[in-house]
Amino acid sequence: MNDLRDLxxxxxxxxxxxxxxxxxxxxxxxxxxxxxxxxxxxxxxxIKVDDDIIREIRFEGSGCAISTASASLMTEGSKGKTxxxxxxxxxxxxxxxxxxxxxxxxxxALGKLLxxxxxxxFPVRVKCATLPWHTLKAALHDGHKVVSTE
Amino acid sequence: MVTSESTSKVRPSGEGKAVxxxxxxxxxxxxxxxxMKVHDKPLVYLDxxxxxxxxxxxLDALNRFYTRECANIHRGLHYLSDQATVDYEHxxxxxxxxxxxxxxxxxxxxxxxxxxxxxxxxSFGRKFVGPGDEIITxxxxxxxxxxxxxxxxxxxxAKLRVVPINDAGELILDEFEKLLNPKTRLVAVAHISNALxxxxxxxxxxxxxxxxxxxxxxxxxxxxxxTKIDVQELDCDFYCFSGHKIYGPTGIGVLYGKAQWLEQIxxxxxxxxxxxxxxxxxxxxxxxxxxxxxxxxxxxxxIGLGAAIEYIDNLGLDHVAAHEHDLLEYATRxxxxxxxxxxxxxxxxxxxxxxxxxxDVHPHDIGTILDRDGVAIRAGHHCAMPVMDRFGIPATARAxxxxxxxxxxxxxxxxxxxxxxxxxxx
Ligand SMILES: Cc1ncc(COP(=O)(O)O)c(C=O)c1O
Numbered sequence: 001m002n003d004l005r006d007l008x009x010x011x012x013x014x015x016x017x018x019x020x021x022x023x024x025x026x027x028x029x030x031x032x033x034x035x036x037x038x039x040x041x042x043x044x045x046x047i048k049v050d051d052d053i054i055r056e057i058r059f060e061g062s063g064c065a066i067s068t069a070s071a072s073l074m075t076e077g078s079k080g081k082t083x084x085x086x087x088x089x090x091x092x093x094x095x096x097x098x099x100x101x102x103x104x105x106x107x108x109a110l111g112k113l114l115x116x117x118x119x120x121x122f123p124v125r126v127k128c129a130t131l132p133w134h135t136l137k138a139a140l141h142d143g144h145k146v147v148s149t150e
Numbered sequence: 151m152v153t154s155e156s157t158s159k160v161r162p163s164g165e166g167k168a169v170x171x172x173x174x175x176x177x178x179x180x181x182x183x184x185x186m187k188v189h190d191k192p193l194v195y196l197d198x199x200x201x202x203x204x205x206x207x208x209l210d211a212l213n214r215f216y217t218r219e220c221a222n223i224h225r226g227l228h229y230l231s232d233q234a235t236v237d238y239e240h241x242x243x244x245x246x247x248x249x250x251x252x253x254x255x256x257x258x259x260x261x262x263x264x265x266x267x268x269x270x271x272x273s274f275g276r277k278f279v280g281p282g283d284e285i286i287t288x289x290x291x292x293x294x295x296x297x298x299x300x301x302x303x304x305x306x307x308a309k310l311r312v313v314p315i316n317d318a319g320e321l322i323l324d325e326f327e328k329l330l331n332p333k334t335r336l337v338a339v340a341h342i343s344n345a346l347x348x349x350x351x352x353x354x355x356x357x358x359x360x361x362x363x364x365x366x367x368x369x370x371x372x373x374x375x376x377t378k379i380d381v382q383e384l385d386c387d388f389y390c391f392s393g394h395k396i397y398g399p400t401g402i403g404v405l406y407g408k409a410q411w412l413e414q415i416x417x418x419x420x421x422x423x424x425x426x427x428x429x430x431x432x433x434x435x436x437x438x439x440x441x442x443x444x445x446x447x448x449x450x451x452x453i454g455l456g457a458a459i460e461y462i463d464n465l466g467l468d469h470v471a472a473h474e475h476d477l478l479e480y481a482t483r484x485x486x487x488x489x490x491x492x493x494x495x496x497x498x499x500x501x502x503x504x505x506x507x508x509x510d511v512h513p514h515d516i517g518t519i520l521d522r523d524g525v526a527i528r529a530g531h532h533c534a535m536p537v538m539d540r541f542g543i544p545a546t547a548r549a550x551x552x553x554x555x556x557x558x559x560x561x562x563x564x565x566x567x568x569x570x571x572x573x574x575x576x
Contacts, residue, residue, distance in 0.1 A: 003522070004518075004519055004522055004569075004573060005573075007518070008515070008519075008573050008574070008576075010576055013573075013574060013576055017510065038530065039513075039514050039529070039530050039531075039544075039545060040530065040531050040535070040538070040544040040545050041514075041544075042544075062544060063512065063544075064512035064513075064514040064515050065511070065512060065515045065574075066514075066515070068512075122518060124518075125514075125518060128514065
């Protein structure tokens with residue numbers, strides 16, 4: 001039961017039930033859709049980038065608790081960041097959830113995203129947590145695109 | 151003979167001891183994997199619609215083939231090749247009797263249901279489907295009974311028509327009747343739905359189609375392990391199933407086709423075994439079933455499938471069906487008593503498959519939490535996205551039963567779902 005509690009932490013359940021920054025974004029200049037054909041999770045990320053900085057970011061779609069919470073916390077964590085900072089954050093996040101996060105300085109950079117550390121015990125759920133981030137990356141790079149985890 | 155055994159009163163169990171009617175504890179002994187622990191909990195395997203576990207008898211058959219008679223078939227003049235050919239063809243005869251087919255040449259070995267359907271789409275489609283023609287399928291089909299027809303229709307300029315379902319998950323036969331017309335070339339329908347458990351009235355649908363001279367393909371992937379099939383009684387034109395869903399190996403399956411069709415339609419793939427003679431001027435094709443079995447087949451798989459059919463014939467499909475029905479009723483009662491649960495698929499006639507949705511919890515999260523208790527279910531769209539759309543949900547959690555499951559395992563499932571609610575209530 002303990003690793004389940006570690007996975008489904010209160011903050012994750014809270015963000016999955018009440019996702020932040022959920023909905024369309026007026027004046028978005030980057031967006032992409034992400035899809036996990038295995039489970040049907042589907043998200044669209046809308047971003048307003050100005051001066052290389054993520055000024056606004058919102059998302060739509062549906063998925064499991066892990067992917068929804070990840071999308072929600074991603075919007076909180078990446079807002080105000082430069083594009084390069086956002087990508088670095090994703091790299092650190094990815095290391096965290098695949099159990100590849102030895103460096104202590106990661107903890108500070110990740111902030112709230114640390115609640116996802118339990119995912120490393122559930123390798124099949126890594127894709128759920130990374131889907132919103134892959135979508136974000138696709139949006140920043142290509143503007144309009146559908147990405148898939150497969 | 152296998153068939154007479156399966157209708158006698160006292161049945162020998164899988165390994166030869168008498169059971170009346172089914173001794174589940176004994177049956178469980180036949181399946182080595184059921185002794186496994188998963189996350190330190192006894193495995194509770196409730197994902198039988200995806201694939202069933204294999205009894206020792208099937209594992210032994212595979213092992214025996216590779217250790218004692220491994221050779222290619224239909225070509226060597228030596229002892230081993232002869233032995234392998236006899237066993238492979240013996241398996242074909244077993245399948246023939248199991249399905250009630252008139253001739254063993256109506257049994258084609260393929261990779262599985264998917265390949266069986268693709269074979270018909272390809273060979274029947276090439277000969278009999280043209281621009282403006284129509285194929286009928288249903289909204290509850292597995293993708294393998296949708297996509298091959300879409301591909302065919304696209305290639306031929308034909309049209310795919312879809313039979314709708316009601317809220318209980320039953321096909322609407324009046325709508326089916328309306329879709330049948332002089333342009334219809336084929337009806338392709340599942341015997342039992344993998345996502346909903348609905349048992350479709352295929353006998354009646356075949357009658358309706360045949361009244362207009364339209365042939366019917368039945369996707370029996372979810373049916374053969376759970377209900378007695380008699381293709382002559384059904385009068386279907388094609389019947390498809392996968393070995394791995396009936397206690398047999400993966401990579402082997404069956405297409406039954408009425409002789410008259412197998413004579414008429416062109417081969418599927420070209421290669422060895424499917425020819426009588428080859429010259430660069432003219433090649434003469436072999437007769438069915440070999441005409442449709444190009445190349446070296448899954449010999450061990452065919453033999454393993456034969457052993458699997460022998461196993462379930464010995465249990466008696468009627469007994470298995472009654473046991474699974476008991477589990478379905480029990481599980482339906484217990485699961486639907488859980489607050490927030492919605493059962494997806496409430497057909498009058500259902501097979502041992504229970505799809506459900508828990509309010510505010512994605513099925514994947516249910517799957518993960520159950521897995522930690524050793525309970526294996528399927529969570530997802532079950533390769534049947536159109537029917538998920540029909541019910542307005544992205545996915546379901548699905549428990550599906552086999553001969554070796556018990557009420558105690560259903561209890562474990564229920565405890566798991568209670569735990570899901572507990573975790574998500576925070
Ligand atoms: C109704 C139905 N049809 C077809 C298939 C495809 O079977 P296979 O993957 O063995 O070819 C399945 C398997 O899930 C099924 O349930």
